[in-house]
Amino acid sequence: MTGPESEGSQVRRAVCPGSFDPITNGHLDIIARASRLYDEVYVAVMINKSKKGLFEVEERIELIREVTADYANVRVEAFHGLLVDFCKQRDIPAIVKGLRAVSDFDYELQMAQMNIGLTGVETLFVPTNPTYSFLSSSLVKEVAAWGGDVSHLVPPAVLEALNGRLRQG
Numbered sequence: 001m002t003g004p005e006s007e008g009s010q011v012r013r014a015v016c017p018g019s020f021d022p023i024t025n026g027h028l029d030i031i032a033r034a035s036r037l038y039d040e041v042y043v044a045v046m047i048n049k050s051k052k053g054l055f056e057v058e059e060r061i062e063l064i065r066e067v068t069a070d071y072a073n074v075r076v077e078a079f080h081g082l083l084v085d086f087c088k089q090r091d092i093p094a095i096v097k098g099l100r101a102v103s104d105f106d107y108e109l110q111m112a113q114m115n116i117g118l119t120g121v122e123t124l125f126v127p128t129n130p131t132y133s134f135l136s137s138s139l140v141k142e143v144a145a146w147g148g149d150v151s152h153l154v155p156p157a158v159l160e161a162l163n164g165r166l167r168q169g
């Protein structure tokens, strides 16, 4: 079938990729906004065997599932290898990324250009909510490790997991 009817029946999919060690309110804001723009949103958690995180990938996935439970069209999966292969296997034509500041742009642009060159997958940049423009998982972990208050920067379930993990030492 061709024409508007067949185009209209296509499911619009996008992926929000990242390390999510752990997910922050900044990530969640981008995922929530992507979920309003697309029919299906995959949150793809990168498996990086050469870098041990604070949380195992399965723990990160559990936390993301918990805090995105209200978004019916969001699903969470791990991936390793190239993001474009994850996209190809699931027929995902678009990557959605948050841009916090101009400093993010150089590397993000390189990745976007590489990815479109590899398989034609597009990257859509969403301006981060200014409330979270300084926010990263690394900073959250550092501040929390030194006893700083990060309760306004991560969802309650993540705060609990973070405090539990840091208490373990």
Ligand code: PNS
Pocket: 017, 018, 019, 020, 046, 081, 082, 083, 084, 110, 111, 112, 114, 115
């Ligand atoms: O949260 P992060 O660590 O900034 O996320 C980076 C991520 C996972 C989006 C990026 O490293 C990535 O896409 N990795 C998958 C491997 C890949 O496709 N590399 C080529 C990128 S052009």
